Amino acid sequence: MDSSGDRRGPSRRNLLAGATGAGIALGTAGFVATGARGATQPEESSPAAPPEAYPFHGRHQAGIVTPAQDRLHFAAFDLTTTSRDDVIALLTAWTAAAAEMTAGRPVGGDPTSYDSPPNDTGEAQGLPAARLSITFGFGPTLFRDASGADRFGLAARQPAALTRLPHFPADKLDPRRSDGDLCVQACADDPQVAVHAVRNLSRIAFGTAALRWSQLGYGRTSSTSTEQATPRNLFGFKDGTANLKAEEPAELDRHLWVGRGDDPKADWLAGGSYLVARRINMNMETWDRSSMREQERIVGRDRPAGAPLSGGEEFSEPDFALAGRGGKPLIDENSHVALAHPTHNDGARMLRRGYNFIDGNDDLGRLDAGLFFIAFVRDPVRQYIPMQTRMSRQDLMMEYLQHRGSGLFAVPPGAAPGEFVGQALFA
Ligand SMILES: C=CC1=C(C)c2cc3[nH]c(cc4nc(cc5[nH]c(cc1n2)c(C)c5CCC(=O)O)C(CCC(=O)O)=C4C)c(C)c3C=C
Numbered sequence: 001m002d003s004s005g006d007r008r009g010p011s012r013r014n015l016l017a018g019a020t021g022a023g024i025a026l027g028t029a030g031f032v033a034t035g036a037r038g039a040t041q042p043e044e045s046s047p048a049a050p051p052e053a054y055p056f057h058g059r060h061q062a063g064i065v066t067p068a069q070d071r072l073h074f075a076a077f078d079l080t081t082t083s084r085d086d087v088i089a090l091l092t093a094w095t096a097a098a099a100e101m102t103a104g105r106p107v108g109g110d111p112t113s114y115d116s117p118p119n120d121t122g123e124a125q126g127l128p129a130a131r132l133s134i135t136f137g138f139g140p141t142l143f144r145d146a147s148g149a150d151r152f153g154l155a156a157r158q159p160a161a162l163t164r165l166p167h168f169p170a171d172k173l174d175p176r177r178s179d180g181d182l183c184v185q186a187c188a189d190d191p192q193v194a195v196h197a198v199r200n201l202s203r204i205a206f207g208t209a210a211l212r213w214s215q216l217g218y219g220r221t222s223s224t225s226t227e228q229a230t231p232r233n234l235f236g237f238k239d240g241t242a243n244l245k246a247e248e249p250a251e252l253d254r255h256l257w258v259g260r261g262d263d264p265k266a267d268w269l270a271g272g273s274y275l276v277a278r279r280i281n282m283n284m285e286t287w288d289r290s291s292m293r294e295q296e297r298i299v300g301r302d303r304p305a306g307a308p309l310s311g312g313e314e315f316s317e318p319d320f321a322l323a324g325r326g327g328k329p330l331i332d333e334n335s336h337v338a339l340a341h342p343t344h345n346d347g348a349r350m351l352r353r354g355y356n357f358i359d360g361n362d363d364l365g366r367l368d369a370g371l372f373f374i375a376f377v378r379d380p381v382r383q384y385i386p387m388q389t390r391m392s393r394q395d396l397m398m399e400y401l402q403h404r405g406s407g408l409f410a411v412p413p414g415a416a417p418g419e420f421v422g423q424a425l426f427a
Pocket residue numbers: 233235237238239240241242243278280281282299301336337340341342349350370371373384387388391401
């Protein structure tokens with residue numbers, strides 16, 4: 001499938017703006033164009049072609065403001081070791097493998113011996129890098145176990161905001177789809193490439209960490225760059241219109257990146273972020289039987305264009321005070337957009353990076369489907385928890401949703417060449 005689904009023409013101005021934005025966002029010099037795994041191409045490709053590979057190293061981890069790719073494999077791991085050195089060795093090996101795979105190369109180079117298992121699992125051989133990004137995060141249980149014990153000598157450096165998310169009204173969480181000591185978000189424009197990344201990281205982790213839960217996603221449900229057209233979610237609505245975008249560096253500093261001094265105990269997280277993951281089932285069968293008027297009232301935007309119900313076009317600001325016939329506001333005060341808008345959330349914004357999922361169906365023919373919500377925020381306590389609390393109570397959309405999985409992870413800043421991801425935490 002075409003990665004972007006983008007319908008805007010690649011104007012020269014847009015391309016230049018995109019290149020600048022991506023440079024700012026990734027904090028690195030540029031992109032590395034590669035061909036099929038093992039066959040590196042010259043660095044310069046046609047100026048009109050989107051980059052084939054995103055650099056792994058940089059000031060921030062890739063996979064946050066990186067233009068959202070089309071496929072996701074998200075995985076949460078539990079550490080099975082009690083040794084701090086083992087954790088460091090795992091993160092070192094994961095960092096090296098991620099740098100190889102995101103460049104489109106096999107893990108550990110070419111096989112050397114017939115008598116030992118190959119270093120790379122092989123299913124991506126011959127495939128290009130497919131814009132793979134691999135983003136690592138640390139869960140609260142890396143710092144303290146359920147009884148509060150300091151597992152790896154890291155408890156004193158646990159960020160105050162990194163605790164298990166609270167129970168929200170209407171949550172129906174499955175512990176087998178929630179939490180974890182570590183997380184990996186692998187995104188690519190080829191599902192095989194994303195799956196290959198998680199599989200190899202799992203293989204490397206053998207004996208140190210075990211897969212706790214994972215989720216495949218297809219079809220991005222947000223844009224993270226103004227260069228991308230807004231996609232649609234499984235309710236048929238444009239999703240990602242008002243998202244934080246890579247081309248807004250001041251807003252990213254305000255709402256996305258953890259600043260030095262945000263948390264004196266956790267300066268290692270400066271330049272990083274927090275990742276909120278929620279597996280949200282969407283009751284499509286009921287939604288599909290509701291009227292178009294009702295669907296639009298619930299969202300607060302029209303379906304064809306994604307324009308706010310107060311008028312204008314997709315990117316017009318909603319006017320929550322504008323009343324229609326009978327004096328009622330045109331945008332229902334309990335619509336999703338009204339409850340999520342920064343004016344009703346103390347100015348808070350977030351960078352959403354979710355994906356559709358469909359995991360089969362039940363005996364009654366109802367799809368096990370929905371939106372795997374991922375959001376990156378500078379402070380989950382201020383930006384996510386209050387918004388989710390109000391939504392869970394009031395959002396008209398909640399009648400059609402069920403939150404089944406949940407996780408909060410601290411995402412360390414990017415690694416420089418020669419460092420491992422999260423190194424400052426262990427220093
Ligand atoms: C608590 C955070 C959010 C959850 C959970 C969430 C779930 C969710 N959202 C949609 C569909 C849409 N969301 C839209 C906008 C929007 N949603 C959130 C937050 C959560 N969504 C925010 C912060 C915003 C932006 C608000 C703004 O600034 O105006 C939209 C409108 C288009 C857009 O701006 O993206 C849609 C559509 C679903 C289906 C869903 C759970 C399954």
